[in-house]
Amino acid sequence: MVNKPMRRYPLLIGCLFGTLQTGYFLQLSFAFSSAAVTLFGITLGWLAGSGVGLWLAGRSGNNSALWWRYGLLSIGSYLVCGALLARFPLQGGWLPVYGALVIASGVYAGWFFSTAGSRWAGRIDRLFFWENNGFIIGLASATILYLLVGRVALVVMPIGLGLCAFPTRGCDRNPNENLSRVGALESHES
Amino acid sequence: MIARLNQLPPRTAAILALGGINLVLIQWIMVRELTALLLGTELIALFVTGSAFVGYSLGYLLSNRLSERSLRIFALVTLPLHLSLPFAYRLIVGSLDQIGGYRIGFVLLLALTPFTVSAFYSLFLPRFANAGQVGLGTLYGIELIGTAIGVLLLPILGGRGLLALYIPYTLILGTILALLGIDRRWLALGGVAALVWLIALPALDAQSNAYVYRTVHNLSTVESLASVYSPYQKVDVLQDSDGRLYLYLNGLMDYGSDSLTRFNVILSGVPAQLIHPAQMAIVGSGSMASVALAAPHAGHITTVELDPTVADLSRHYFSAINQLDRVTNWTLAIDDAKHFFGSNEMRYDLITMDVPAPFTIQEGALHTAEFYGLLKRHLAARGVVSVSLSSTFTPTRTLAKQVVAGLLANFAQVIVVTSASADLSFAYASDDLPFDNLALEQTLRANNEAQFLIYQPPAVRQIVGDTLPIAEDDMRLIWQLSLSHVQRILNGQ
Numbered sequence: 185m186v187n188k189p190m191r192r193y194p195l196l197i198g199c200l201f202g203t204l205q206t207g208y209f210l211q212l213s214f215a216f217s218s219a220a221v222t223l224f225g226i227t228l229g230w231l232a233g234s235g236v237g238l239w240l241a242g243r244s245g246n247n248s249a250l251w252w253r254y255g256l257l258s259i260g261s262y263l264v265c266g267a268l269l270a271r272f273p274l275q276g277g278w279l280p281v282y283g284a285l286v287i288a289s290g291v292y293a294g295w296f297f298s299t300a301g302s303r304w305a306g307r308i309d310r311l312f313f314w315e316n317n318g319f320i321i322g323l324a325s326a327t328i329l330y331l332l333v334g335r336v337a338l339v340v341m342p343i344g345l346g347l348c349a350f351p352t353r354g355c356d357r358n359p360n361e362n363l364s365r366v367g368a369l370e371s372h373e374s
Numbered sequence: 375m376i377a378r379l380n381q382l383p384p385r386t387a388a389i390l391a392l393g394g395i396n397l398v399l400i401q402w403i404m405v406r407e408l409t410a411l412l413l414g415t416e417l418i419a420l421f422v423t424g425s426a427f428v429g430y431s432l433g434y435l436l437s438n439r440l441s442e443r444s445l446r447i448f449a450l451v452t453l454p455l456h457l458s459l460p461f462a463y464r465l466i467v468g469s470l471d472q473i474g475g476y477r478i479g480f481v482l483l484l485a486l487t488p489f490t491v492s493a494f495y496s497l498f499l500p501r502f503a504n505a506g507q508v509g510l511g512t513l514y515g516i517e518l519i520g521t522a523i524g525v526l527l528l529p530i531l532g533g534r535g536l537l538a539l540y541i542p543y544t545l546i547l548g549t550i551l552a553l554l555g556i557d558r559r560w561l562a563l564g565g566v567a568a569l570v571w572l573i574a575l576p577a578l579d580a581q582s583n584a585y586v587y588r589t590v591h592n593l594s595t596v597e598s599l600a601s602v603y604s605p606y607q608k609v610d611v612l613q614d615s616d617g618r619l620y621l622y623l624n625g626l627m628d629y630g631s632d633s634l635t636r637f638n639v640i641l642s643g644v645p646a647q648l649i650h651p652a653q654m655a656i657v658g659s660g661s662m663a664s665v666a667l668a669a670p671h672a673g674h675i676t677t678v679e680l681d682p683t684v685a686d687l688s689r690h691y692f693s694a695i696n697q698l699d700r701v702t703n704w705t706l707a708i709d710d711a712k713h714f715f716g717s718n719e720m721r722y723d724l725i726t727m728d729v730p731a732p733f734t735i736q737e738g739a740l741h742t743a744e745f746y747g748l749l750k751r752h753l754a755a756r757g758v759v760s761v762s763l764s765s766t767f768t769p770t771r772t773l774a775k776q777v778v779a780g781l782l783a784n785f786a787q788v789i790v791v792t793s794a795s796a797d798l799s800f801a802y803a804s805d806d807l808p809f810d811n812l813a814l815e816q817t818l819r820a821n822n823e824a825q826f827l828i829y830q831p832p833a834v835r836q837i838v839g840d841t842l843p844i845a846e847d848d849m850r851l852i853w854q855l856s857l858s859h860v861q862r863i864l865n866g867q
């Protein structure tokens with residue numbers, strides 16, 4: 185069983201990922217190109233970024249205290265991309281820059297799953313379940329809110345979700361973790 | 375990292391990577407098939423995507439609850455299920471439509487998709503991770519590699535028809551079944567059945583596709599000539615017993631009816647005859663009938679088409695209509711129209727917008743005031759933009775008024791023609807229109823347009839009033855059109 189505070193973090197992070205991917209797609213489609221290369225580029229860039237995130241998490245020994253670094257990188261890259269698109273619309277020369285920004289945004293996804301893996305040990309199915317539910321909510325709400333209120337939704341939503349999600353990060357600590365620490369301490373003392 | 379990879383059982387790695395590839399392939403097939411069957415608008419595309427993602431959640435939920443035996447049964451069922459899915463969906467929708475139950479099919483397919491399409495492949499990652507043998511990061515990384523390979527395969531295989539997708543898909547799924555330890559007798563039986571199925575697949579594909587158009591679209595005698603999943607949509611070419619050709623994009627007719635034939639005449643033929651453009655651009659291709667109508671009157675025509683599949687099929691099947699084999703003053707640019715006009719300096723005397731009605735965000739983007747502003751920067755002196763209003767122009771039609779409002783935000787003069795034969799209105803916009811009312815009337819009559827209405831610029835402004843245009847930050851109309859489309863389906867209309 186996964187309690188409510190615990191599932192809140194992956195749910196909100198999933199929502200953030202869904203919003204970021206939808207936002208990248210819509211913004212790049214409008215201000216760069218809606219050709220297939222954009223869609224494939226965003227998908228591959230995000231996957232590559234996730235791979236980098238996994239690698240970085242592995243290198244730091246899944247040090248979850250570094251969340252702020254990659255969280256800010258993810259949302260910051262997305263906002264920079266939006267700003268560049270607004271300043272230099274429909275200019276093909278920026279493709280490598282946009283690709284790099286999508287990769288940078290994807291880093292948090294890989295880092296999130298790698299670091300959450302240890303805290304959700306034995307309940308990985310639930311981690312993915314709640315993250316994916318959040319992703320669906322993010323994807324649908326970003327699309328619908330964009331239709332209803334315009335591009336402002338694509339700027340406000342990721343910032344808002346980041347502000348809501350990151351503080352709940354500690355809530356997904358494995359409730360058995362403290363017990364096992366006590367157990368380890370006891371055995372160490374004995 | 376290398377140490378962790380050494381701990382990774384090859385069977386686990388292979389299942390995850392191959393599952394990642396296949397998930398991308400089956401999703402590519404089913405999202406396009408389902409969107410076309412449900413007559414895709416933005417909201418329907420969202421429902422279909424959401425439905426596929428709900429399948430992931432379902433798989434995650436089940437992943438730890440299934441025994442090894444249940445998993446093997448699930449896997450064994452997945453082979454025939456996935457191989458027959460597009461056909462089964464077509465038969466369900468077609469047969470329900472015949473008894474007046476299309477709306478039931480609409481709900482049923484969206485409800486079935488999570489169980490039938492994506493759940494199976496999402497069982498593995500959490501299951502292996504929970505076993506604790508290897509860390510989640512390593513397992514997730516392997517699945518990511520598979521997914522990336524799947525995405526890279528799409529540009530190669532995606533537009534080559536169903537068989538090109540199903541051959542690697544079946545081989546991969548068969549390998550996964552073997553890795554899961556399915557009994558060899560079952561594997562052999564499944565392999566033989568899959569082979570027979572794949573041999574029959576092109577004929578089954580054509581028959582079941584035609585069945586949908588005979589039932590849902592009431593084209594009682596059509597045969598399916600081509601059906602391709604492009605990166606953007608499902609593209610279908612059909613022909614009826616009278617030899618008439620039809621082009622459908624995501625289940626919505628782009629060419630085939632009498633009114634759509636007249637659409638090209640009023641949109642492209644009439645303004646080309648009036649202006650005799652030295653340079654003309656046509657945004658969107660469809661059947662490319664516009665090219666044949668405009669070519670005798672234009673110096674050079676450039677068609678800007680986003681989807682190469684549409685252009686290829688049009689060249690192949692509609693040559694009698696578009697006469698591209700005889701047209702010498704025409705070039706094709708495969709590009710997004712926004713990107714095309716945003717990245718060159720060419721100027722045109724006439725630009726026609728041969729694009730579908732704004733049922734999706736991408737189509738809506740080509741009806742925005744911002745896009746018309748971009749087109750204006752590419753017009754020569756006294757250049758004209760010709761646009762379909764996707765409905766008739768009356769004070770009560772929001773869609774037509776919003777499209778014209780976008781033109782009025784950029785151009786000093788907008789004339790609207792309502793054509794009885796096309797059952798649609800069209801707008802010709804310019805800062806200084808190079809033809810007068812009399813010339814327009816004469817040209818319409820010369821093109822066999824017996825009944826028409828012409829709204830002069832002051833009348834157009836009056837009807838539009840203070841209606842706001844479709845804009846990059848105001849796509850509420852697309853939402854409303856999508857919503858009313860779904861409501862009509864659910865109400866059985």
